[in-house]
């Protein structure tokens with residue numbers, strides 16, 4: 001299998017952490033810059049985004065929740081996502097919430113990288129408020145997420161890691177000490193240490 005990634009991509013990190021947690025060893029990580037090397041990516045993922053998985057006979061999967069679900073199915077050990085019922089939907093909801101924090105953070109990063117005159121203070125504020133509300137809800141609901149390691153926890157840890165890595169002018173976790181404590185501990189897992197953004 002080949003996983004198209006970049007080192008700093010938080011979405012790719014979700015998949016890489018999941019693969020490590022599920023003991024999937026036969027993955028070749030291929031580094032691609034979606035903006036600079038569209039020819040390497042667009043024929044595999046028409047959306048031009050990483051992560052993108054190539055497996056089997058040139059089959060592809062994209063969008064990190066889909067790749068994580070695939071790794072959860074084929075890997076070893078207990079499932080990282082409950083397979084049915086309320087527990088399944090609760091975890092899907094949490095994954096969507098934490099991926100949404102990531103989306104808002106990436107939107108801010110993308111805006112900041114534009115020429116100054118194209119920045120939108122109004123949108124940055126909107127995305128920043130979404131991150132803050134998402135983190136607040138993450139802290140309130142942390143104890144409702146089952147187990148020590150799950151798809152939702154991986155998504156949350158990767159979202160927090162990205163916000164701290166790319167938006168470090170602001171201390172996002174200062175109002176959320178319980179969440180920070182949880183993240184500091186989760187970030188020590190070998191899978192998280194091995195995939196720290198550079």
Ligand SMILES: N[C@@H](CCC(=O)N[C@@H](CS)C(=O)NCC(=O)O)C(=O)O
Pocket residue numbers: 008009010011012034035047048049050051062063064065099
């Ligand atoms: N929903 C996608 C988002 C993936 C994504 O936005 N990846 C970024 C890199 S961090 C990318 O490839 N951006 C290129 C682009 O938007 O054209 C997922 O969960 O995998």
